[in-house]
Ligand SMILES: O=C(O)CCC(=O)C(=O)O
């Protein structure tokens with residue numbers, strides 16, 4: 598059976614009555630408890646803007662490799678900006694020791710990406726291509742970043758409502774907006790390579806941060822792990838006009854595991870059937886949110902009590918994300 602990712606009408610939070618807002622908050626809360634993913638429709642980011650972002654992404658990735666490499670992702674995992682060519686980033690899941698990391702990396706991810714962040718982020722400055730190579734790219738992405746950041750803040754406000762946290766509560770912990778906008782391109786690939794497990798589009802992983810927004814094209818192939826059967830993945834079909842929102846590890850921990858950070862990966866789209874030999878190229882645009890670095894991550898109100906003791910030690914948001922990033926590169 599396909600996983601049911603609930604679809605919630607976010608306009609009822611953005612413009613609804615108090616009761617409608619609470620209803621949306623309950624809807625997202627339930628979805629995050631059950632699957633860790635929710636589809637939001639009427640999320641307020643204009644369709645034309647999202648389409649334009651996909652167009653910029655296609656334009657960037659169609660540049661020659663040598664041109665894309667004019668804005669290279671630095672070696673190591675601590676400065677996550679710029680262009681990564683296919684095979685550079687190798688996603689692994691919960692493996693921090695050298696031996697298991699190198700084993701997981703035998704199957705390369707067949708994708709290329711371009712990462713950018715908040716222009717005010719001093720710790721991770723953006724790495725843009727020279728303007729003459731793709732004029733307007735930087736300006737567009739900087740504006741798009743702000744729009745996605747606004748949506749993250751709204752979703753956090755809504756989650757705060759679900760937990761009974763007053764006012765902007767949770768959104769306040771993300772006020773630096775040290776988020777990451779990622780353009781992703783999975784080049785066309787022989788179906789055999791993916792099915793035979795010799796290569797993957799993106800290996801199974803969960804996201805590190807608090808929340809991820811994911812816009813994807815119509816190709817499909819995103820799969821989420823069955824909550825009751827480890828290692829069993831089911832496809833999540835794209836829903837036109839809706840943004841997929843999922844819980845990251847930091848949020849799972851912060852919510853004392855009330856909300857799930859579900860493992861996901863990208864494989865062969867089911868809609869292709871068994872006959873197609875080449876899996877078409879796919880584009881997606883995740884936007885990763887995390888809390889301000891100094892935020893103290895300890896069980897949120899409403900997520901612990903006598904019958905639900907706190908499961909995790911207190912960490913800062915910064916300390917946690919650094920540990921996860923270091924396992925990505927090198
Ligand atoms: O491309 C996708 O649909 C998923 C990407 C993803 O999971 C990630 O970048 O963390």
Ligand SMILES: [Fe+2]
Nearest residue numbers: 802803804861
């Ligand atoms: Fe992910």
